[in-house]
Amino acid sequence: MPRPRSAVRTVEHPDVSEVSLQQVMEALADPVRRAVVSQLADRGADMTCGSFETPVSVSTLTHHFNTLREAGVIRQYYVGTAKMNALRADEIERRFPGLLAAVVAAAGTEARTDPA
Amino acid sequence: MPRPRSAVRTVEHPDVSEVSLQQVMEALADPVRRAVVSQLADRGADMTCGSFETPVSVSTLTHHFNTLREAGVIRQYYVGTAKMNALRADEIERRFPGLLAAVVAAAGTEARTDPA
DNA sequence: GGACTACTTTGATCAGCGTCGTACGATGGG
DNA sequence: CCCATCGTACGACGCTGATCAAAGTAGTCC
Numbered sequence: 001m002p003r004p005r006s007a008v009r010t011v012e013h014p015d016v017s018e019v020s021l022q023q024v025m026e027a028l029a030d031p032v033r034r035a036v037v038s039q040l041a042d043r044g045a046d047m048t049c050g051s052f053e054t055p056v057s058v059s060t061l062t063h064h065f066n067t068l069r070e071a072g073v074i075r076q077y078y079v080g081t082a083k084m085n086a087l088r089a090d091e092i093e094r095r096f097p098g099l100l101a102a103v104v105a106a107a108g109t110e111a112r113t114d115p116a
Numbered sequence: 117m118p119r120p121r122s123a124v125r126t127v128e129h130p131d132v133s134e135v136s137l138q139q140v141m142e143a144l145a146d147p148v149r150r151a152v153v154s155q156l157a158d159r160g161a162d163m164t165c166g167s168f169e170t171p172v173s174v175s176t177l178t179h180h181f182n183t184l185r186e187a188g189v190i191r192q193y194y195v196g197t198a199k200m201n202a203l204r205a206d207e208i209e210r211r212f213p214g215l216l217a218a219v220v221a222a223a224g225t226e227a228r229t230d231p232a
Numbered sequence: 233g234g235a236c237t238a239c240t241t242t243g244a245t246c247a248g249c250g251t252c253g254t255a256c257g258a259t260g261g262g
Numbered sequence: 263c264c265c266a267t268c269g270t271a272c273g274a275c276g277c278t279g280a281t282c283a284a285a286g287t288a289g290t291c292c
Contacts, residue, residue: 009289021219021226025144025219026279029141029142029145032280034137034141048238048239049239050239056280056281057281057282058238058240059239059240059241059282060280060281063240063281066240067279081237081238081239081288081289082237082238082239082289083239096221096225097218097221098214098217098218098221099215102212102213102214102217102218103141105213106140106213106215109137109212110137125258125259146249148250164268164269166268166269172251173252173253174268174269174270175251175253175254176250176251178269178270178271179250179251180250181269182270194269197268197269198259198268198269
């Protein structure tokens with residue numbers, strides 16, 4: 001018999017109505033976090049924490065994910081040992097119309113202009 | 117005869133094509149600077165440095181103006197002893213479409229929701 | 233159970249930024 | 263001229279946030 005499978009690990013998420021513009025702006029002001037958001041937007045699919053391309057260590061990345069989650073920008077959930085990340089694009093759009101889209105678009109523009 | 121009037125003091129401004137998304141995001145991530153931008157947007161007219169409502173000292177405000185100017189968000193020019201501030205809304209719009217508008221709108225939404 | 237993978241937590245460091253008061257510089261009006 | 267007004271420059275200070283390595287925890291697979 002499949003073991004109780006230990007209640008799936010859960011993650012706390014704020015309701016978008018509870019996040020402040022300040023939080024979202026701070027979250028999106030960091031280049032590493034913007035890279036995470038951009039990659040999620042580009043991919044158009046949820047991604048595991050380990051599958052992002054960033055120049056920082058894993059533990060630093062954990063912190064950035066926390067910041068993004070607390071700002072209501074991403075949603076996280078466990079799948080086995082992996083932790084998935086999803087953009088809360090629609091919810092943020094309702095809260096701050098056009099904001100996330102503009103930032104993602106701007107980041108894309110720069111990426112195309114400055115081929116790092 | 118009106119004295120040469122000493123060449124009008126000038127102020128350096130970056131071309132919007134030279135400012136990075138990082139600069140603009142950092143500029144807009146500070147609440148005091150967002151307040152400045154919001155007040156300029158609301159007023160719809162240029163304002164002197166001294167006519168903004170902020171909770172910080174004058175010298176601190178000077179620093180915020182510098183940051184906004186260097187990020188291409190505002191344009192400054194002297195008028196007598198006063199220094200005027202103008203939103204470079206159209207230019208920023210061309211560089212990062214929708215960004216400034218979304219931030220201003222979001223700030224306005226919060227202001228209406230949280231009557232500080 | 234044991235090894236492996238995936239992420240987190242902890243603790244430390246370190247740079248940068250926002251803040252202020254004070255002193256300075258420039259303009260314009262009597 | 264002198265003074266009032268307006269804003270800038272200069273240190274100084276405190277705090278927050280980004281960063282990392284190392285140790286810890288939670289699932290998975292054989």
